[in-house]
Amino acid sequence: MTVCFETLLNDVKQKVIGWRRHIHAHPELSFQEQATADYIAAELAAFGHLKLTRLTPNSVVADLQGAHPGPTYALRADIDALPIQEENDEPFCSTVPGVMHACGHDAHAAMLLGAAWVLSQCQADLHGSVRFIFQHAEELPPGGAQELVDLGVLDGVEKIFGLHVLPNFPTGEVGLKEGVFCASTDNFDIVIHGKGGHGSMPHLCIDPVVIGAEVVTSLQNVVSRRLDPLLVPVLTIATFQTGESYNVIPERVRLAGTLRTHNNLVREQVPKLMEQTVAGITAAYGATYEIRWTRGYVNGDNHPDACVIARQVIADTLGQQALKEIAQPMFGGEDFSSYQQKIPGCFLFIGSGNEAIGATYGVHHPRFKLDEEVLQIGVNLHVGFIRQLLMNNA
Secondary structure, eight states: OHHHHHHHHHHTTTHHHHHHHHHHHHOOOOOOOHHHHHHHHHHHTTTSSSEHHHHHHHHEEEEEOEEEEEEEEEEEOOOHHHHHEEEEEEEOOOOOOOBBBSHHHHHHHHHHHHHHHHHTTTGGOOEEEEEEEEEOSSSSSTTTHHHHHTTTTTTTEEEEEEEEEEEEEEOEEEEEEEEEEEEEEEEEEEEEOOOOOOOOGGGGGGOHHHHHHHHHHHHHHHHHSSGGGGGGEEEEEEEEEEEOSSSSEEEEEEEEEEEEESSHHHHHHHHHHHHHHHHHHHHTTTTTEEEEEEEEOOOOEEEEEEEEHHHHHHHHHHGGGGEEOOOOOOOOTTTTHHHHHOOHHHHEEEEEEEGGGTTTSSSTOOOOOOOOOHHHHHHHHHHHHHHHHTTTTT
């Protein structure tokens, strides 16, 4: 890096920590992030050279037009929190009961603010433009990414890059998976209607609890016996709801769960196989059923061309040893995939694990803790993308 960038990146360190701690202390749930977006917009407005747009009340888009003509690239951060009660004891813990930044989105927003501050100081050297996307509602389908895409946030953008902290890797490592890196995320509800009655006379009833139990077991045969083993998805029944009495057979049971897959054909095939299974079992007992699907995010798919850029930036910024090529995609979901359906993009996982400070709990855990050393790494990578793409001729 030049002296200019070294100085700027050093100057922004404490600012980024302050932004992250403020956002962490004031979390907001998906589709409710207006105060967070207002705070981010106010900070961005003070940087200079940025044109701010509010495509939704709870998101912010900032455009930095370089002094020289060239393409436009986008950097994205999510800003929503989770319905989790924080169990940490840091002075900047959540001040909102039952709501917590347990997935690092506060860090993502602060990293992108830091990059926007640095790059806005270098507007005269940019051969093109940067679009900073502070996106709402990553945690709750249909997700904020698709809403922003539908509103034109990627119009004129050639590529997009995103980052996510991950305590599975130690601080200083950056994970990259070329191609499909995360799963599609579809949820389902199954209601089985039987015939209730007294527990002492089951022969006069159609017991939906027994039927539901058989459905739970049999649905696992869909993934273990009816699909190619090389394409097996994750099918989880996470909810089994029924009556509350000791001696009353209920009228119905509700099963709910999620389907995660890395293959679009499997994504379409499994719901049909599940319905065949549920239909057969309920018919055998004289019961009826309903199935309702809620489509979630599509597969995240890192484009090879964007991965080439990301690998070079990681090597230039952190050293080649920092790059960790991820062998297998994860079954978690990420709505960054909505951007990748539109333009090439790359999504990286930045290690944030640090046993010495207790930053070992996974994302979505009430004791999730961030190693704040990762903040500067995120800023450096964001800035590195733009230096690589828009400042080679500066």
